[in-house]
Amino acid sequence: MIDSKYFLKGFASIRGVRSPAIALGASFIAIGALLKNIGFTIQESIFSTFLTYALPGSLVMAESMIIGASLINIFIAVWLVNARLYPMTVSLMPLLMHKSQPKWKYYLSCHFIAVSSWLIMKDNYEQINKESRIDFWIGIGVATWSVAIFSTVIGYLASDFLNEDVLIGLAIINPIYFTCMMVGAMKTIKISLSIILGAVLGPAFYFVSPEWCILFGGITAGTVAFLIGEINDK
Amino acid sequence: MTSNIVLVILITSFATFLSRFLGVLSSENIKETSKIFRWFNCLAYSTLAALIARIVIFPSGLLSEVDYFVRIIVVILSIGLFFITKKNLVYPTIFSAIILSLFNSYL
Numbered sequence: 001m002i003d004s005k006y007f008l009k010g011f012a013s014i015r016g017v018r019s020p021a022i023a024l025g026a027s028f029i030a031i032g033a034l035l036k037n038i039g040f041t042i043q044e045s046i047f048s049t050f051l052t053y054a055l056p057g058s059l060v061m062a063e064s065m066i067i068g069a070s071l072i073n074i075f076i077a078v079w080l081v082n083a084r085l086y087p088m089t090v091s092l093m094p095l096l097m098h099k100s101q102p103k104w105k106y107y108l109s110c111h112f113i114a115v116s117s118w119l120i121m122k123d124n125y126e127q128i129n130k131e132s133r134i135d136f137w138i139g140i141g142v143a144t145w146s147v148a149i150f151s152t153v154i155g156y157l158a159s160d161f162l163n164e165d166v167l168i169g170l171a172i173i174n175p176i177y178f179t180c181m182m183v184g185a186m187k188t189i190k191i192s193l194s195i196i197l198g199a200v201l202g203p204a205f206y207f208v209s210p211e212w213c214i215l216f217g218g219i220t221a222g223t224v225a226f227l228i229g230e231i232n233d234k
Numbered sequence: 235m236t237s238n239i240v241l242v243i244l245i246t247s248f249a250t251f252l253s254r255f256l257g258v259l260s261s262e263n264i265k266e267t268s269k270i271f272r273w274f275n276c277l278a279y280s281t282l283a284a285l286i287a288r289i290v291i292f293p294s295g296l297l298s299e300v301d302y303f304v305r306i307i308v309v310i311l312s313i314g315l316f317f318i319t320k321k322n323l324v325y326p327t328i329f330s331a332i333i334l335s336l337f338n339s340y341l
Binding site for chain 2: 047091
């Protein structure tokens with residue numbers, strides 16, 4: 001059903017010098033502590049990471065609950081901040097699809113799409129033959145997802161010992177990890193332009209709309225980078 | 235209150251899974267060699283970059299208590315370390331946490 005050789009190969013991606021475990025761990029420890037502080041039980045905290053597994057979404061959820069936002073507002077805010085998962089999925093799944101593989105694997109394993117697992121897969125897919133990529137991907141997904149859930153528990157239990165200085169240190173780890181991975185991914189003109197323009201336009205659109213800036217900035221930057229890249233490739 | 239929290243978690247995860255699910259649905263008809271795939275690839279990288287830049291420049295929560303200048307310095311130093319250590323991801327991440335905590339305590 002799932003080829004264990006490729007599953008384990010994917011699972012092993014949490015080890016080594018490019019490991020996402022520290023970055024993921026640090027941010028989900030912070031989430032665990034945050035959820036405890038806003039009144040979640042440990043079961044609810046585990047349930048939250050288990051089902052959502054997307055850091056910015058969980059942060060928005062927590063912030064919305066603190067200000068007492070309505071359910072529909074929470075839905076919209078989370079959808080907006082996590083809508084980036086749509087282009088991420090569309091730019092990953094066609095690389096993994098193979099007619100010999102059952103569809104349920106794709107619909108279930110899309111739950112594992114998050115920044116770190118996505119960047120690891122994008123970095124490594126060419127080394128895996130197409131038929132086995134989905135099993136390799138499920139391995140990466142289960143590994144990163146397990147780290148996230150485990151760290152949420154640690155953060156929840158340790159929250160009394162985490163003072164503000166420690167939490168600030170934990171909060172910077174994830175953006176730094178992502179920044180380095182993105183800088184490392186800048187191998188073609190198209191991707192480099194997408195990343196640089198996105199990093200400039202995202203914050204720039206913040207002045208227009210803090211809620212929509214990621215989508216507006218991202219779509220504008222990506223489209224401009226694509227058009228320039230296509231002309232350049234001809 | 236408890237049932238309310240469960241409801242919020244369910245709504246959050248539904249709002250999140252929706253984008254992933256629709257992504258797979260669309261992927262069924264998209265070839266990896268097509269123009270639309272290349273466009274979405276650019277969109278994925280640019281929205282990610284927009285998200286990360288937003289977190290660093292306009293953070294919410296604890297990071298917003300750190301001076302803007304300090305955050306930028308930490309990012310630049312960490313990228314430098316990333317290249318010096320031949321693209322090791324462990325060193326810059328640990329370094330950033332320690333140096334930010336130090337800057338925040340003593341500056």
